[in-house]
Amino acid sequence: MSVAEILLQQVVNGLALGMMYALLALGFTMVYGIIELINFAHFSVFMTGTFFGLTVLHLMGFTGSSASLTGLPLVGMLLLVFPVTMALTGGLGVLIERVCLRPVRGVSGTAPMITTIGVAFILINIVLMIWGPQSKPFPKIIPDRRWAIGQAEISLAQIFLAVAGISLMLVLNFLVKRTALGKAMRATAQDMDAAKMMGVDIDRVILLTFFLGSALAGAGSLFFGFYYGFTAFYIGYQTGLRAFTSAVLGGIGNIPGAVAGAVIIGLIQALGGQLLGVKWTDVIIFSILITVMVFRPAGLFGTQTPQKA
């Protein structure tokens, strides 16, 4: 393969990865947009989501050794497993907000962030206790079909990830831009007190934001499982940090920016891994994170710097 073809292959891989980071980055950016909180628990919600998905699949009779599905059964199964997993992670997000974060809402300083770190640790260790430290194989129910684009290949899983990811983002976009809930969310993000005085039930809006963000993370969990074919208790941290970098790159609080940032991070991961070696991927990504924060704290697409009032 020529260099150009290798690059093309990595672009395809990178775009697919970008979809997964985007789903995760949206949760960060929505929560930050609305209550200005960096939610470290989101890492763990994502990781827990992979185990929710695995459990749902097990309950449906799929195990690591199951044969892949085709045609209608595949579509039907995906239409079932996605909503259930997303509802479960969404519920987890709601639980976290209601129990741990609402009491510290509006507390100044580092307390809310420290709370989310605590929640992240608790979740990781609960998963560790229930499912153990070994990594678990994910059922390969998506058949390993590949199509050639020149010398590069695109797999069915990648196409499927792209389609599902884009549809979920379109749904989110519709929710935020066209519905009453979306209007309430945008109002709360602008000015919580004013929204409250205008009759917006901000508790409910924040709860729903956590639900949506965590549900998208749940979709990201399934992507992770189907894409890498395994899960383990430690996966949330690295993937979560990359997703967070995406959100920052796109301008935290900026929903389309998060998606664009995620695609960029996916590409950087794929290409950087190819060019410099996989072991340096995280160093590259975090160097980008730091560089962006230093030179463009509002993100590549942001218009204003978030500053303390």
Add this chain to the structure above:
Amino acid sequence: MKTLTTWWGEAPWVIRWQRMSLVRRRQVWAVVLLGVGLAFPFVVTGGGHVDAAANAYTWVVLALGLNIVVGFAGLLDLGYAAFFAIGAYGYGAAASGQLKIPWSDVWTPLLWLGQVRRVPIEGGGELVQLQISFWAMLVVGAMVCALFGVLFGAPTLRLRGDYLAIVTLGFGEIVPVVARNWDWFTNGAQGLGGVQTPKLFGFDFGFSPFPYYFLGLGMVAVAVFVSFRLQESRVGRAWMAIREDELAAGAMGVNHVHYKLLAFAMGAAIAGIGGTFHVAKLTTATPEMFQFPVSVMILVMVVLGGMGSVRGVVLAALILAFLQSVVLQELTLWVNALGRAVGSPFLQRLQFITALELIFGLILVLMMLFRREGLWPAVRRVAALSREQQSALPSRGAAIELSWASPKSVVVPARPLLEIEGLTKRFGGVAAADNTTLAVHAGELVSVIGPNGSGKTTLFNLITGLTSRDAGTIRLEGQEISGLPAHEIVQRGVARTFQNIRLFNNLSVLENLLVGEHARLRAGPLGAIFRPPSVREEERRAVESALEVLGLFGNRLIPRLDHPVYGLSYANRRRTEIARAIVTRPKLLLLDEPAAGMNPAETLELMDLVKALRGLGITIILIEHKLDVVMDVSDRVVVLDHGVKIAEGKPVQVRNDEKVIEAYLGRRRRVA
């Protein structure tokens, strides 16, 4: 005075203790605790406990270092273990055979000093083998870590605090990755081995835990001492002011970027020292020793003890280290034995040590939900004022005078003190200042009035550098001040209060005022730690000066000197804020609705003070809504409406100005 009813209440040593000064009590505590620490290895049996205690001291030192960053300065550092790692690998590489450097004559001076050896290698040639002294590396490690702290801190500390958390998290992730992959320096995942142990005057620390125990104890003692000294200094007050309200800290003369960086660098330096010690003791370093959970564990120690509470952090670090190295392991052994006795395989397999991170998570969440101030909080509880003190009639100070201010009635310079020309500031399409021009002469008392949203507070924000202007100039004594950071404007003699009081809530009244004196004081971190006579004198004068200003408010604030300001009444908080502004010794004092929320009598009392301050030669610009007050005290009144100056003149003139009436009451329909 509460009467003591306990049996020991009358004992002579109790009486003596109660009569001791706070400083003396602390000295007694220090001697007692140090004695206990020194006696510990001789009391316990077996080296295991001494070893565990020596390890625990490493954590205490690290927790105290992080406490400077998180507790004092309020910066969330999630990658603290990275600095620990840099210190550790620094010593590890400098005192083992890891680095394979060919010999060259550059190394000769170090060879003379015995810090390197020439080692012949097979097939000819020679290598340098580093064996740098542990004591030198303590210093070098601290400096290298501080340098990394500055490198990472300098760009990010300008941003809001959340970003620092992320950048430090990223840094904390990168360092172990580098440690795992940079084989030449770190020997990769296997880690460095064969690190030499410290030597002191020919005595080799070796592998016995005892020397490390005493060295660790010494480090803890130094770290505690340094923490206390910093906390009660100009530096510590600046940190806490930033933690409480960064913007107000800037407006009181604290250069917040500088002080945040200082906190970050000092925390990093302490982590470097901790890392050097840790590796010298273990004689090995692997990437796993410095992962994210380690950073979190140190954070848990700070949170559990109480952010900013030195004694709390020490206690919590000891508790958690004890939990980790003794309690959970003993518990596991005990439960496993129980499992064998009752034949339960479940109990036999139980490993409590794996629950450690769960415990950390629970501690973080529970502390944040239920006890944010920590187990042993930093804020001292102060006895409430007695009923008599509370209901005491407000009294005035004998005379309103300040040692540093005098009526400058003789020469009024021709040039105005403050000159504003063409000042413009737009927020989107709204002009909060539209080509405003204003001149204020020394000794004047000018009031700025105008309907809500007319740009009064924006004018103050522009003058004090909190908001950047779009166009125009602001000159103080002929010097351009627009574009300067807020803290420099304070240094040039402009102080302000805020419309919605911005005090440092968890600091006492006195401490708030001492922050106000920040710009005039000089003590740096070294002065704070060693407290030479010059610094003592400076502190004494600072307190004196603060008391003098508080005296202006009669018995309103003096009895509440040591009370945290969040507990004060609204009016007293306003007074504290005004006092905090006065204590900067301003040439120009900007008061933003100082009488808001005060009753008529309190308002009159305040306005008498304002007039007296003017009489002392302090130029004042006052924003006030109570028009009768304004008309009474002002030399001149400026009226703003939609960012435009619509009238200016003596109170009487302004009162009858058509445009002013119109701005306040709306256009009057002309009667035909």
